[in-house]
Amino acid sequence: MTILDKIIAFKKKEIAKIKAEVPIKKLVESPKFKRTPLSLKKSLLEVGSTGIIAEFKRQSPSKGIINDKATIAEVTNGYLDANVAAQSILTDTSFFGGTMADLMEARVINQTKPILRKDFVVDGFQIVEAKAIGADAILLIASCLTSVELKNYGNLAKDLGLSVLYEIHTQEELDKINDLDDKIIGINNRNLKTFEVNLEHSIKLANQIPDNSIKVSESGISDPKIITGLKEFGFQGFLIGENFMKEENPGEACQDFINQIR
Numbered sequence: 001m002t003i004l005d006k007i008i009a010f011k012k013k014e015i016a017k018i019k020a021e022v023p024i025k026k027l028v029e030s031p032k033f034k035r036t037p038l039s040l041k042k043s044l045l046e047v048g049s050t051g052i053i054a055e056f057k058r059q060s061p062s063k064g065i066i067n068d069k070a071t072i073a074e075v076t077n078g079y080l081d082a083n084v085a086a087q088s089i090l091t092d093t094s095f096f097g098g099t100m101a102d103l104m105e106a107r108v109i110n111q112t113k114p115i116l117r118k119d120f121v122v123d124g125f126q127i128v129e130a131k132a133i134g135a136d137a138i139l140l141i142a143s144c145l146t147s148v149e150l151k152n153y154g155n156l157a158k159d160l161g162l163s164v165l166y167e168i169h170t171q172e173e174l175d176k177i178n179d180l181d182d183k184i185i186g187i188n189n190r191n192l193k194t195f196e197v198n199l200e201h202s203i204k205l206a207n208q209i210p211d212n213s214i215k216v217s218e219s220g221i222s223d224p225k226i227i228t229g230l231k232e233f234g235f236q237g238f239l240i241g242e243n244f245m246k247e248e249n250p251g252e253a254c255q256d257f258i259n260q261i262r
């Protein structure tokens with residue numbers, strides 16, 4: 001059993017429990033549910049967009065504790081000052097030490113840039129929940145879902161006005177989402193089964209992605225020079241977590257990084 005299998009098994013149990021306690025009606029009636037989400041596509045394609053999706057990540061199964069001191073408020077303000085294209089917030093508690101409250105707190109501060117709810121979606125309930133906590137976008141991980149689930153969850157998100165980032169790591173996973181149109185595709189440089197990071201993945205798979213999809217490179221980006229290289233292969237988005245979060249002041253690290261790519 002890989003760590004990813006463990007996470008998914010755990011998630012399914014967790015969601016079943018929450019669903020038994022929280023009626024979906026309660027989520028739909030929450031005041032935040034009425035908010036019109038910001039478009040991730042628009043933010044990534046905007047003239048002068050930095051393309052950087054900066055992540056708030058306290059810990060991960062592969063790295064352990066990354067930063068348990070930095071607060072949501074200071075990091076969110078720092079990322080906004082750095083002019084990120086979007087913010088990503090881990091809401092998984094058991095494996096990544098994040099919470100839905102983290103995202104809600106960031107939302108109060110960040111009203112101008114899209115927020116991606118970073119979690120392992122295994123049930124439509126989580127998508128409704130994402131909207132109810134004020135997220136603008138969700139992640140759908142192709143290795144954890146069937147092509148039918150990817151399609152149905154993608155449609156549910158779109159019906160709610162949420163953007164979708166489809167995450168892939170292999171050609172087979174790309175094939176699962178092939179017939180969906182108007183996509184934002186994140187190529188994860190990290191294999192979620194082995195944790196091995198290889199930037200070549202972004203580059204190899206990039207050519208296979210149709211031009212009408214927006215390409216995002218995820219994980220293991222630690223040098224501003226890499227952004228220049230990835231742009232040449234058509235990438236418009238760059239999801240970066242640890243490289244910022246490992247610093248005492250992640251917002252400042254993000255500002256330094258962005259100053260070097262312009």
Ligand SMILES: O=P(O)(O)OC[C@@H](O)[C@@H](O)c1c[nH]c2ccccc12
Nearest residue numbers: 188218219220221239240241242243
């Ligand atoms: O910290 P990094 O190496 O910059 O990676 C960020 C992000 O890509 C990574 O956190 C991530 C990508 N896909 C995920 C799925 C679930 C949890 C986390 C992730």
